[in-house]
Amino acid sequence: METTLILLKPDCVTKGHCGDVLQRFEKAGFRIRGCKMIRLGDKLLREHYAHIAAKPFFPEVETFMQSSPVIAVALEADGVIEKVRALLGPTDSKKAAPGTIRGDYGVDVMVNVVHASDSLDAAKVELIRFFKSDELF
Numbered sequence: 001m002e003t004t005l006i007l008l009k010p011d012c013v014t015k016g017h018c019g020d021v022l023q024r025f026e027k028a029g030f031r032i033r034g035c036k037m038i039r040l041g042d043k044l045l046r047e048h049y050a051h052i053a054a055k056p057f058f059p060e061v062e063t064f065m066q067s068s069p070v071i072a073v074a075l076e077a078d079g080v081i082e083k084v085r086a087l088l089g090p091t092d093s094k095k096a097a098p099g100t101i102r103g104d105y106g107v108d109v110m111v112n113v114v115h116a117s118d119s120l121d122a123a124k125v126e127l128i129r130f131f132k133s134d135e136l137f
């Protein structure tokens with residue numbers, strides 16, 4: 001069994017797509033192990049997006065990700081990391097097929113509804129970053 005870290009991004013929260021996105025995950029057979037709404041502080045956001053912190057578009061991503069609280073979710077299933085990313089579609093929502101979460105609700109490469117860990121190693125680090133051990137069930 002794998003567990004992955006999901007963030008329902010500000011566009012997902014403010015446009016009211018959280019219910020549908022979580023329903024898609026549950027219908028796919030993924031189990032919710034943890035769930036909480038949080039505001040992303042500067043330190044947490046910089047840690048989470050360390051791999052893009054030097055990119056010219058990072059300040060815009062920071063503003064977007066802090067524009068409303070996000071919902072962090074820990075999801076468990078066999079092969080969940082790859083399966084979630086398939087349900088999401090590619091990073092750029094404009095390239096995402098209809099029927100994928102980003103294809104249905106995303107706007108562009110930045111405003112793309114959901115973050116999901118991209119590997120088992122990343123998931124382990126990200127889960128510890130966002131959840132205390134007694135917040136996972």
Ligand code: ADP
Nearest residue numbers: 052057061090091109110111112114115116118
């Ligand atoms: P993913 O979230 O699909 O794993 P990345 O880790 O490459 O993608 O990027 C992290 C986040 O940074 C993306 O989800 C998106 O919100 C934002 N982002 C990535 N590339 C760009 C870009 N070229 N312009 C603006 N924002 C971007």
